[in-house]
Amino acid sequence: MEPPTKERLIEAAALLFRQKGYDGVGLAEILAAAKAPKGSLYHHFPNGKSDLALASAKWASNGMLRIIDEAFADAQTFDEGATTLCHKIAKFFDISGGWDGCPVSSILLDGSGDLAFRDALADYLETWVQHAAALGMARGLSADEAERRARLVMIGIQGAWVLCRAQSSADPLRQLPDLLGLRTTAARTP
Amino acid sequence: MEPPTKERLIEAAALLFRQKGYDGVGLAEILAAAKAPKGSLYHHFPNGKSDLALASAKWASNGMLRIIDEAFADAQTFDEGATTLCHKIAKFFDISGGWDGCPVSSILLDGSGDLAFRDALADYLETWVQHAAALGMARGLSADEAERRARLVMIGIQGAWVLCRAQSSADPLRQLPDLLGLRTTAARTP
DNA sequence: GCTCATCTAGACCAATCGGTCCAGAGCCCT
DNA sequence: AGGGCTCTGGACCGATTGGTCTAGATGAGC
Numbered sequence: 543m544e545p546p547t548k549e550r551l552i553e554a555a556a557l558l559f560r561q562k563g564y565d566g567v568g569l570a571e572i573l574a575a576a577k578a579p580k581g582s583l584y585h586h587f588p589n590g591k592s593d594l595a596l597a598s599a600k601w602a603s604n605g606m607l608r609i610i611d612e613a614f615a616d617a618q619t620f621d622e623g624a625t626t627l628c629h630k631i632a633k634f635f636d637i638s639g640g641w642d643g644c645p646v647s648s649i650l651l652d653g654s655g656d657l658a659f660r661d662a663l664a665d666y667l668e669t670w671v672q673h674a675a676a677l678g679m680a681r682g683l684s685a686d687e688a689e690r691r692a693r694l695v696m697i698g699i700q701g702a703w704v705l706c707r708a709q710s711s712a713d714p715l716r717q718l719p720d721l722l723g724l725r726t727t728a729a730r731t732p
Numbered sequence: 733m734e735p736p737t738k739e740r741l742i743e744a745a746a747l748l749f750r751q752k753g754y755d756g757v758g759l760a761e762i763l764a765a766a767k768a769p770k771g772s773l774y775h776h777f778p779n780g781k782s783d784l785a786l787a788s789a790k791w792a793s794n795g796m797l798r799i800i801d802e803a804f805a806d807a808q809t810f811d812e813g814a815t816t817l818c819h820k821i822a823k824f825f826d827i828s829g830g831w832d833g834c835p836v837s838s839i840l841l842d843g844s845g846d847l848a849f850r851d852a853l854a855d856y857l858e859t860w861v862q863h864a865a866a867l868g869m870a871r872g873l874s875a876d877e878a879e880r881r882a883r884l885v886m887i888g889i890q891g892a893w894v895l896c897r898a899q900s901s902a903d904p905l906r907q908l909p910d911l912l913g914l915r916t917t918a919a920r921t922p
Numbered sequence: 923g924c925t926c927a928t929c930t931a932g933a934c935c936a937a938t939c940g941g942t943c944c945a946g947a948g949c950c951c952t
Numbered sequence: 953a954g955g956g957c958t959c960t961g962g963a964c965c966g967a968t969t970g971g972t973c974t975a976g977a978t979g980a981g982c
Contacts (some may be wrong), residue, residue, distance in 0.1 A: 547959080555874035579961045580941085586959090587923060590941065632834050641845050646892050654752050655831050664898040694911050697904065701891030704837050708854040714887065721884050736931080769931045770971085776929090780971065832961060 548577040548586045556598035556649070560642050564595055564652030568705040595649050596662055602645035609634075612672055620678035620688065624695045625719040625726050627674075631699060632712035640710040643703045671696050698722050739778045740766040746839070754785055754842030761901060772845035785839050786852060792835035793856040800863055801825075804863045809905035810868035810878065814885045815909040815916050817864075830900040833893045861886050888912050 544550065554576035558567045560609035569591060573580060587593035613630050617623030630691050635642065642648070671692045678688030705714035719726065744766035759781060763770060777783035782803040803820050807813030821894065821895045825832065832838070842851035861882045868878030888908050909916065 563753060563755060563842050565753060566842055566844055568938070570938080581943090581960055581962070584941075584943095638863070643841070644894070646897070650751050650896070651833070651897060652756055654756055660898060660900060664895075664900075667895060680761060690911070697888055697891035697895060697908070697911070699887070699891065700894040701887035704834070704890040704894075705887060707841060708837070708850060708857055710850060710854075714752055717888070721880070721887070758968070762967080771932070771973090774973095883956075903943055 546580050547576070547578050551583060551586065551594060552598045552601050554689060555594050556602050558643060559595060559598060559649040559650075560602070560645050561638075564591075566652075591652065591655065592658070594732065595653070596658065598647045599649045599662060599666065600731055602649070603669065606645065606666075606670060607673055610670065610677070614674075614677040614681075617677075618681065619725070620681050620683055620691055620724055621719075621724040623681070624674070624722075625724050628699065628702075628715050628718045629696070629701075631701060632706075632715035635703075635706055635715060639690070640712070641707060643707050644653045644700060645653055647700070695724075737766070737768050737772050737876075740771060741768055741776065741784060742788045742791050745784050746835060747790050749788060749793070749839040750835050751828075751838075752780075754839055766832070771862050782843065782846065782848070786820060787847065789836045789839045789852060789856065792839070793859065796835065796856075796860060798862055800860065800867070801885075804864075807867075808871065809915070810871050810873055810881055811909075811914040813867060813871070814864070814881070814914055818886070818889065818905050818908045819894075821893075822896075822905035825893075825896055825905060826857075827907045830902070831897060833897050834890060837890070857886065884912060884913075892915040 551572065555567075555572050558572055558575060560569075569580070569583065572594070573583065584590060587597065606705055609630055610627060613627035614623035617626060645662055646666045650659040653659045671689065674692035674695065675685075678692055679685060679696040685689065691694075698721070699715070699732065702714040702718045735743075741762065745757075745762050748762055748765060751757075759770070759773065762784070763773065772827065773784065774780060777787065797871040799820055800817060803817035804813035807816060836853055842892045843849045864882035864885065865875075865878040868882055869875060873881065888911070889905070892904040892908045896902050
């Protein structure tokens with residue numbers, strides 16, 4: 543019925559780290575949320591908190607890849623898929639109570655710049671860009687243009703996420719497609 | 733010779749919070765950096781760490797306003813000023829050792845979503861946008877267009893800052909003007 | 923010289939931090 | 953049945969956390 547302990551730990555940690563940052567969450571809180579004792583944590587993650595953070599970031603990154611796929615599933619063009627993606631993320635933001643930011647950067651930008659954290663973060667963000675770029679190429683964009691637009695959207699989403707958290711509102715994410723000049727159904731200028 | 737204790741505290745705190753986040757820095761570390769005893773902190777900031785964080789965020793925000801002014805000082809157009817701004821921030825990023833992000837969001841996005849922190853952050857970011865928009869209007873943009881472009885640049889900078897920290901490189905900030913299609917000396921498309 | 927307010931200095935506190943350790947529960951395999 | 957795993961449960965640790973409190977240094981105004 544319940545998922546195994548290791549997964550419960552990863553998911554609870556991902557949730558909490560995302561809300562309060564790596565340094566903002568104590569092991570006790572994670573353990574309580576996952577209903578697991580300390581011994582289990584150090585059995586599954588010998589290096590403790592940092593191992594757990596890396597694992598939960600990976601789990602969160604995979605979730606994001608899935609969301610990107612879903613956003614582009616019904617999209618005819620790259621811009622359409624990117625627009626849907628922005629709205630999807632905005633919806634998740636609302637559901638989270640208007641606070642949660644990017645799952646992986648919330649986790650990995652703390653930790654005093656630990657090199658493994660930084661590398662993992664760079665890796666995940668780049669994976670997202672390449673993933674979105676591939677979906678753009680599948681919709682007729684050239685390799686260069688696809689990567690360029692994917693990168694622009696990713697930067698826009700990261701930036702909008704910051705504004706959303708500040709304002710406790712998903713508006714910046716919802717307005718992002720228009721702000722970036724993404725063309726959806728009709729052209730924006732005649 | 734030395735600035736007074738209160739300022740030393742604010743500046744040391746701003747520096748450290750920016751590097752490690754609100755929860756990532758202990759009072760002991762701040763006190764050591766500012767060469768001040770604990771009593772002084774609680775004399776100048778009765779509410780302790782959170783007061784200090786708010787004050788250092790304000791100080792950092794004023795610094796950013798100054799940087800924006802400097803970037804636009806010699807600019808003929810909004811796009812030119814915005815481009816200079818990106819490069820200025822990229823340079824600061826390099827100087828900081830390739831790690832420091834946005835000074836105010838690094839400080840205020842922690843703290844478990846404390847309402848005062850969020851409000852202050854939203855206030856500062858909006859002030860930056862309005863400030864940049866005013867500089868755009870002074871260079872011939874309409875009110876709407878100025879605000880729109882200022883907001884786009886601000887979101888782009890915030891997003892690029894995240895990527896820069898991940899990659900330990902200021903490249904995303906340096907490429908941002910081109911990515912956003914800002915026109916500097918020559919038009920990009922014939 | 924005396925007084926009063928401001929500020930410094932740091933000892934001290936309970937609470938929490940991340941991490942270690944080991945006894946034993948549970949389960950599979952022989 | 954019994955040996956040998958994986959995994960759980962939690963007591964326990966020293967270090968550090970943010971915060972309180974008070975004694976005294978400092979300087980301005982009388």
